[in-house]
Amino acid sequence: xALLEVTDLQTHFFTREGVVRAVDGISFSVERGRTLGIVGExxxxxxxxxxxxxxxxxxxxxxxxxxxxxxxxxxxxxxxxKRLEDLRGREIAxxxxxxxxxxxxxxxxxxxxxxxxxRHYDVSKQAARKKAIELMEEVRIPRAAESLxxxxxxxxxxxxQRVMIAIALSCDPKLLIADEPTTALDVTVQASVLDLLDDxxxxxxxxxIIITHDMGVVAEAADEILVMYAGQAVEQAPVLELFxxxxxxxxxxxLGALPQIEGEGIREGRLxxxxxxxxxxxxxxxxxxxxxxxxxxxxxxxxATEMPDLRxxxxxxxxxxxxxxxxxxGARRGAGVPA
Amino acid sequence: xxxxxxxxxxQQVGAGRVAAAQGPGVGxxxxxxxxxxxxxxxxxxxxxVRNKAAVLAxxxxxxxxxxxLIWPIVSPYDPNAVKFELKNASPSLSHPxxxxxxxxxxxxRTAVGGRVSIGIGFAATLAxxxxxxxxxxISGFVGGxxxxxxxxxxxxxxxxxxLPFAIIVLAIFGQANFWxxxxxxxxxxxxxxxxxxxxxxxxxxxxxxxxxxRAVGARWFRVLGRHLLPNxxxxxxxxxxxxxxxxxxxxxxxxxIGLGIxxxxxxxxxxxxxxxxxxxxxxxxxAVPSIAIAxxxxxxxxIADGLRDALDPRTRET
Numbered sequence: 076x077a078l079l080e081v082t083d084l085q086t087h088f089f090t091r092e093g094v095v096r097a098v099d100g101i102s103f104s105v106e107r108g109r110t111l112g113i114v115g116e117x118x119x120x121x122x123x124x125x126x127x128x129x130x131x132x133x134x135x136x137x138x139x140x141x142x143x144x145x146x147x148x149x150x151x152x153x154x155x156x157k158r159l160e161d162l163r164g165r166e167i168a169x170x171x172x173x174x175x176x177x178x179x180x181x182x183x184x185x186x187x188x189x190x191x192x193x194r195h196y197d198v199s200k201q202a203a204r205k206k207a208i209e210l211m212e213e214v215r216i217p218r219a220a221e222s223l224x225x226x227x228x229x230x231x232x233x234x235x236q237r238v239m240i241a242i243a244l245s246c247d248p249k250l251l252i253a254d255e256p257t258t259a260l261d262v263t264v265q266a267s268v269l270d271l272l273d274d275x276x277x278x279x280x281x282x283x284i285i286i287t288h289d290m291g292v293v294a295e296a297a298d299e300i301l302v303m304y305a306g307q308a309v310e311q312a313p314v315l316e317l318f319x320x321x322x323x324x325x326x327x328x329x330l331g332a333l334p335q336i337e338g339e340g341i342r343e344g345r346l347x348x349x350x351x352x353x354x355x356x357x358x359x360x361x362x363x364x365x366x367x368x369x370x371x372x373x374x375x376x377x378x379a380t381e382m383p384d385l386r387x388x389x390x391x392x393x394x395x396x397x398x399x400x401x402x403x404x405g406a407r408r409g410a411g412v413p414a
Numbered sequence: 415x416x417x418x419x420x421x422x423x424x425q426q427v428g429a430g431r432v433a434a435a436q437g438p439g440v441g442x443x444x445x446x447x448x449x450x451x452x453x454x455x456x457x458x459x460x461x462x463v464r465n466k467a468a469v470l471a472x473x474x475x476x477x478x479x480x481x482x483l484i485w486p487i488v489s490p491y492d493p494n495a496v497k498f499e500l501k502n503a504s505p506s507l508s509h510p511x512x513x514x515x516x517x518x519x520x521x522x523r524t525a526v527g528g529r530v531s532i533g534i535g536f537a538a539t540l541a542x543x544x545x546x547x548x549x550x551x552i553s554g555f556v557g558g559x560x561x562x563x564x565x566x567x568x569x570x571x572x573x574x575x576x577l578p579f580a581i582i583v584l585a586i587f588g589q590a591n592f593w594x595x596x597x598x599x600x601x602x603x604x605x606x607x608x609x610x611x612x613x614x615x616x617x618x619x620x621x622x623x624x625x626x627x628r629a630v631g632a633r634w635f636r637v638l639g640r641h642l643l644p645n646x647x648x649x650x651x652x653x654x655x656x657x658x659x660x661x662x663x664x665x666x667x668x669x670x671i672g673l674g675i676x677x678x679x680x681x682x683x684x685x686x687x688x689x690x691x692x693x694x695x696x697x698x699x700x701a702v703p704s705i706a707i708a709x710x711x712x713x714x715x716x717i718a719d720g721l722r723d724a725l726d727p728r729t730r731e732t
Contacts (some may be wrong), residue, residue, distance in 0.1 A: 129629060135558070164630030171629070176622040181644045190640070191630045242630060 076148070077104035078282050079128070079250055084142035086120075086127045089135065093357040097123040099306035100142070102385075105250065110276065110283040112297030112314070114290060114329070118353060120306040121286045125252045127152075128284075129169055130159045147249065165195040168243035172255040174235035178227040184211075184238050185223035188245055195246045210241040214271060233264035237271065244275060251276070252284045257292060269296055290333055294318060302326050305353050305364040308385060312392040322388055322399035324369045325349075363397065371398035461724040468720020471713040478710060482528035491519035493526040494678045502696035512698045514688060520702050527680035527703060532710070534595050534681070535662040539654055541600035542661070546607025547643065547650070553608070554615030555638050565612070568605055576602045577667060584673050595674060599664050607653050614646040648725040655718035659711035666707050682707050 082102050088095040098120040105111045113121050126132045128144050130151060144151040146167065151159065163169075171177045178187060188210060189203035198206070204223070211219035214237040227235060236256065243251055253272065257265035273296055276283050285296050293300050293314065300317045302310040302325065310323040321327045328349045351368040354360070363369070363378035372378055378397040385395040388402075462468055486493065497517035505512040511520035553564040579602035587594040615638075618624070624641050632640075668674040669683030670690075677684065682703040689699030 131625065131628060160631050160633055162631070163628070164632075169626075169629040171622055171626055173622055177626040179623040179627070179641050179645075182640070190632075190636075194631050194636075239626070242626075245630075 078107045078147060079105040079284075080143075080145040081124075081128065082143050082145070084124065084127060084144060085140045086123050086132060086137055087140050088137045090357075095356045096306050096359065097137070097356060098127060099356075099359075101301075101303070101306075101308055102142075103301050103308070103311065105282045105284060107249070107282055108276075108280050109299065110285060110297045112293030112300045113284060113286045113303060114288065114293055114300060115303035116288055116353065118356075119303045121288075121303055122254050124303070125169065125254050125284065125286055128252065129163060129167060130154070130156070131163075131169075161195075164191055164243075164248070165246045166248055167250045167252065168246070168248040169252040169254065170236070170239045170243050170256050173259045174232050174239050175259065177239055178235055180227055183224050183226055184230070187227075188223075188238070188242050191242050191245045206245070207241070210245055211238075213244070213275070214238070214241045216241070232260050233268060236260060236264075236268055240268075240272065240275070244279060247279060248281060250282045250284070252286070254286045255288070256285070258287070258289070265292070272296065290329060302329070305359065306356055307364060307395065308393070309365065309395045310393065311385075316389075316392055320389075320392075320400070322392065322394040322401060323365075323396045324371055324398060324400075325365050325396075327400060328370075363395075365396070369396075369398065371403060458721075458724040462720050465720040465723060467716050468724075471716030471720070474709065475713040475717060478528065478706070478713070479532065482525045482532060485525035486522060486529070489519070489522040489525070491522045493518060493522045493680060502692060502699070504696070505698060511702050512696065514685070514699045515692050515696065520685075520699065523680045523685060524682070524702055524706055527682045527685050528706060530592065530675055530679065530681040531662055531665055531683070531707070534592060534599065534665045535658050537592075537596045538599040538603075538661045538665075539657045541596055542604040542607055542657055543650060543654065545600065545604040546609075546653075547611050547646075549604070550608035550611030550613075551615050551638060551643060554612035555619060555634070555642065557616070561612075568608060571602075572605050574602055577664065580664060580668060581673060584668065590668070590674050590676060592675070595665060595668065598668070599661050603657070603660065603664070607650075607657065610649060610653055611646055614649055615642050618642050618645050652718055652721050652725065655714050655721060658714045662707065662710060662714075666703075 081104065084098055084101045085096070086098040088097055101120070101124055103111060113124065115121050123132060123137070127139055128146075128151065132139070139152050142152070146162075151162070154162070178184070182190075185204065185207055188207040189200065192198065192203040192206055193200070196203075207223060208219050211222065216222055216234060216237050222229075227238070230238065236259075240256075251272075256272065257268050260268060269292060272283070272285075275281070283296075285293065287293055297314050299313050300311065301308055302317075302323065304325050310317065310321070310326045312320075312322075317326065318330070321330055328347070331347045332349065334346060349368055354364050354367065361382060362380055363372065363383050366372040366376075366378050369378075376397060377383075383395050383397050385393050388394050388399055462472075495518060497513070500509075500513045500517035501515050502513065502517075505520075509519050509521065511524060514520055514523065549564065549568075553561045580598040583598040583601055584590055584594060587598070590598075619637075619642060621641075624637055627637055627641055665674060665681065666683030666686065669681045670687045672687065674684050675681040677688070685703040686700050686707075689696070689701075689703070693700045
């Protein structure tokens with residue numbers, strides 16, 4: 076049985092303007108020790124999915140209206156808040172996008188790490204401190220012992236993200252959710268943080284969900300990829316399969332928007348952008364949500380009137396489209412990016 | 415545990431601070447020059463010291479405090495010893511502030527009265543802050559309907575006139591002593607601090623680190639006590655010095671109209687009241703405590719002003 080099994084998760088925001096279907100029927104599972112990448116553009120529901128798993132969505136206005144999140148045999152959506160609090164940090168940990176604001180500026184790094192340890196384990200201050208130094212060394216923060224009593228403003232963005240990772244790892248969680256862990260960092264730092272995350276995942280035998288809008292990041296870090304669009308899963312496949320044979324026009328377009336610097340059949344000329352904008356998630360039409368931007372859709376299609384189902388086009392490869400690449404007439408494969 | 419409030423703000427000044435720390439004339443490339451480490455309190459102190467009025471006010475404030483604390487101990491006179499042959503004496507060498515209508519030494523009485531006035535002032539301010547922090551943080555932290563209800567209640571209470579309310583409270587207690595005065599003064603003036611704290615908590619609780627803390631399992635009391643309240647400390651320190659004048663004035667007023675500390679014990683307002691009947695013959699009896707009150711309030715205002723600039727890094731100038 077998978078460590079985390081999300082089935083038909085629906086998280087809606089009840090706002091004055093109407094019900095926003097931020098997450099509208101997402102299903103996926105994460106096996107122990109595996110990494111799932113969730114990709115999609117801003118506002119497609121990636122972060123809300125993560126926060127729904129953690130039970131951290133802002134209520135009100137948001138509410139999980141349907142589906143289940145089964146973690147290690149228990150449905151998190153039905154757990155009382157007290158049990159969830161014990162679970163957070165201990166079993167599931169999360170790191171956030173912006174390390175500059177995710178640490179409390181009034182507490183030392185050491186305090187923030189040890190407090191998490193002491194929240195979940197009954198250990199002495201000294202023992203927690205020792206563990207904190209080990210963690211800081213593990214996330215490769217130089218002069219760990221001395222840095223422990225420093226305040227966060229002494230740290231750069233990359234170092235702070237390492238501290239966040241140390242805090243997340245402090246209780247050996249079974250699942251780590253990384254919500255755009257590298258978005259706020261510069262490219263060189265991004266790579267080192269991603270490497271670190273990958274190493275730590277192996278060492279701690281954690282499962283990981285990595286949320287990003289950067290195809291490059293998931294290509295490097297994930298075993299399996301879920302592409303989200305407008306609150307729904309549009310394509311899900313193992314990483315190589317997805318990059319080599321993207322089926323959904325949206326995934327193709329995402330890959331087409333990536334710059335390539337090497338490889339066979341390298342694309343030349345301008346990068347292609349996806350025309351249009353994602354649909355409003357208040358009362359979305361009962362059609363394929365990508366149809367208005369889809370180069371293959373036309374008005375006579377069923378996808379203009381009905382929502383296509385998520386179907387298995389090849390073993391392990393799910394797609395929600397009436398025009399997947401392999402079924403298109405005169406199918407011309409979208410230029411895959413070497414993973 | 416060292417709590418260092420408003421470190422958040424130091425981020426914004428970081429760059430400027432390092433530049434300032436290296437000092438003018440020191441080239442950026444001067445190898446080996448240690449970058450002076452700085453923290454919020456050092457910075458705040460530096461900015462405070464630059465404000466001449468605030469420094470002067472702070473010095474006077476401390477001197478007045480020391481005088482009130484020490485003088486009654488070393489004074490040759492008993493503040494309550496009546497000496498009718500000396501009544502209403504003008505300032506002289508042996509009695510620098512003169513004597514009052516019972517022949518008591520005004521200098522000693524001013525010091526003793528200052529202990530009471532300032533003591534009540536600080537105690538009531540503290541009580542105001544405690545009530546305000548409790549009420550405001552719960553209201554802001556829980557939010558939603560409770561917040562709405564608590565704030566509407568506060569709006570209603572805001573309509574109460576402060577001094578009549580204090581008078582009624584004192585009347586209910588029946589007698590005025592140090593602690594009933596504190597209660598009477600605090601009970602009708604914690605509304606503003608509750609609002610300040612609520613506003614701070616509401617804006618702080620949207621911070622990423624609050625969400626991050628919750629993501630590692632922190633419970634509500636930890637989030638509130640550890641992550642929210644310490645960050646409001648800077649604002650609260652300023653609030654103390656903004657509340658203090660009003661409270662001291664309130665105490666003086668209540669004592670002046672005869673509802674305060676009962677004679678022969680002294681407080682500044684009560685001394686002024688005693689001087690009222692003889693102000694034609696001996697104006698100094700009323701003038702001395704009045705000037706003392708005015709001085710203290712003026713100082714508190716200047717200190718609050720200086721602290722506001724010092725603790726807010728955005729007003730920093732290099």
